[in-house]
Amino acid sequence: MNSGILQFITVFVLAAFVGYEVISKVPSILHTPLMSGTNAVHGIILLGAILICGASHGPLQITLGIIVVILATLNVVGGFVVTDRMLEMFKAKPNAKNDKSDAQDVQAKEAS
Amino acid sequence: MSLATGRDVAYLVAAVCFILAMKGLSSPKRARAGNLLGAAGMIVAIAITFTTPGIHNLWAIALGMVVGVAIGVPAARLVKMTAMPQMVAAFNGVGGAAAALVSIMHFSFSPVGLSTMATYQVFEVIFGVVVGSISFTGSIIAFSKLQEIMPGRPITYPAQQPVNAVVALGIVGCILAVLVDPTKLVMLVVLILALLFGVAFTLPVGGADAPVLISLLNSFTGLAVAATGFTLHSNVLIVAGTLVGASGMLLTRMMSQAMGRSIPNILFSAFGSVVTSSGATEKEGRSVKSGTADDIGVLLAYSSRVAIVPGYGLAVAQAQHVARELAETLQKKGVDVFYAIHPVAGRMPGHMNVLLAEANVPYDELKEMDSANSEMSTVDVALVVGANDVVNPAAKTSPGSPIYGMPIIEVSQAKAVIFLKRSMRPGFAGIDNDLLYDDKTTMLFGDAKDSLSKLVAAVAAA
Known part of the structure; x- marks a missing residue:
């Protein structure tokens, strides 16, 4: 064990607590969008994919590198676009604008 | 500020964006902004990565990203709203694979060579491989169940749980072996076992529980990403991956609580399904009462209280507007109408609220399950539109049933029950519904939208 790994473990532990606390109150109507949104966030693996692909040598490694980048990109763009489409449904219609946002407030309160 | 420091600052900004995105996603008002903030953080993190020294093959990276966007955006844009949960499964699966x-x-x-890697470094790698692979194949199975490529009901075979336990032990054994002596052969074996395990442990999960399963797998992918963060010495990968891993675990628990079940119950409860299916075949001789739209229209028009119970069939048929039309027609006749909303009706939690909101159904007509149930005994007609499992009394009466313990909308308390259904086919969980054979139940077969339109005409004429 060197101090490098300890620093990463510190970040890991703190992030775990933040992840747990930050979504402590979620109304059930938002469970699926939240799942989809966090799904997009782990698309950050694209960063790792870029680093790995960027360090590849030879046709085999580069081919695999391209595949990883494709997979990770799918995760990122698919995740955010699907989440956005789900949340589009929550957008209030012009004629029902006030009703709707009130309704969501009530729901949020009930769930919490 | 040197470039390296600038990069780290950018990664910090991205990490904060992700945290705020999740915060936003847990409240209806800020959800959409939260998601966009997450996307912004992602763009910052990805863009700044290209300034890392020693990145070659830029053409290959660009090619991969272009192909990914070209497939991902249309796939996510064009998919039908009803198919959203399986798209989440698919995108989660590719993330796990990556x-x-x-x-x-x-x-x-x-x-550097394997022999020079420290033990903890090998562990980081093997953890990423195992968890990512389980998430990958598990997501494929969840996707196939939801897409109905394979049957949605739990798939069981003799000694299933012991076999799964052996595979799991095999994985643990291989991990220990790799830690002692890192060889590519053991690495390959553990990879195959992990891929296998992802399939094995998801097969017995019923299709109706798939959203909870996807949430769990989503959390797994997060942890796998965090492991790669350790391997690649990247704080932002660790932060983002761990955030998803931890919040995903909590979300999985909240989702299973909304269904009144525990996570082990969902993952391992398929035991009883064999009993249920053999029990169901016995009952096949029973008769079902089916009515015409005109008869049912009259029944509805002359009742004083009607509860509409929407389910997945309503979503598939896009019948939410016609449902509102029927409710309004009934209200004009002086009938008191409300919608009884099961929290997991449809295939994602909140599915029904969203659909009915889209059809401008007034919010005060939607009743959550608990308040709907307490009023159900005062209801003359419960009109079940394309729902089945969420009203199946087996959840209360039959301990062997896979859905036993799930709270249901207790439509059997109403004086009469009408099912709008395409066929006698069991619901998504693959379990027969005794209520369909009950004396006070009347069936109206057909597409939910067609049936509802006919009912609107029949009620107006009555």
Whole structure:
């Protein structure tokens, strides 16, 4: 064990607590969008994919590198676009604008 | 400020964006802004990564990203609203595969050589490979169940749980072996076992529980990504991956609580399904009462209280507007109408609220399950539109049933029950519904939208 790994473990532990606390109150109507949104966030693996692909040598490694980048990109763009489409449904219609946002407030309160 | 410091600052900004995105996603008002903030953080993190020294093959990276966007955006844009949960499963699966591949490539092609890796470094790699692979194949199965490529009901075979336990033990054994002596052969074995385990442990999960399963797998992918963060010495990968891993676990628990079940119950409860299916075949001789739209229209028009119970069939048929039309027609006749909303009706929690909101159904007509149930005994007619499992009394009466313990909308308390259904086919969980054979139940077969339109005409004429 060197101090490098300890620093990463510190970040890991703190992030775990933040992840747990930050979504402590979620109304059930938002469970699926939240799942989809966090799904997009782990698309950050694209960063790792870029680093790995960027360090590849030879046709085999580069081919695999391209595949990883494709997979990770799918995760990122698919995740955010699907989440956005789900949340589009929550957008209030012009004629029902006030009703709707009130309704969501009530729901949020009930769930919490 | 040097470039390296600038990069770290950018990663910090991205990490904060992700945290705020999740915060936003847990409240209806800020959800959409939260998601966009997450996307912004992602763009910052990805863009700044290109300034890392020693990145070659830019053409290959660009090619991969272009192909990914070209497939991903249309796929996510064009998919039908009803197919959203399986799209989440699919995108989660590719994320898991990417995390596993990053770890594998780091391990296989590392210029340092395996023997020089410290034990903890090997562990980081193997953790990423195992968890990412489980998430990958598990997501494929969840996707196939939801897409109905394979049957949605739990798939069981003799000694299933012991076999799964052996596979799991095999994985643990291989991990220990790799830690002692890192060889590519054991690495390959553990990869195959992990891929296998992802399939094995998801097969017995019923299709109706798939959203909870996807949430769990989503959390797994997060952890796999965090492991690659350790391997690649990247704080932002660790932060983002761990955030998803931890919040995903909590979300999985909240989702299963909304269904009144525990996570082990969902993952391992398929035991009883064999009993249920054999019990169901016995009952096949029973008769079902089916009525015409005109008869039912009259019944509805002359009742004083009607509860509409929407389910997945309503979503598939896009019948939410006609449902509102029927409710309004009934209200004009002086009938008191409300919608009884089960929290997991449809295939994602909140599905029904969203659909009915889209059809401008007034919010005060939607009743959550608990308040709907307490009023159900005062209801003359419960009109079940394309729902089945969420009203199946087996959840209360039959301990052997896979859905036993799930709270249901207790439509059997109403004086009469009408099912709008396409066929006698069981619901998504694959379980027969005794209520369909009950004396006070009347069936109206057909597409939910057609049936509702006919009912609107019949009620107006009555």
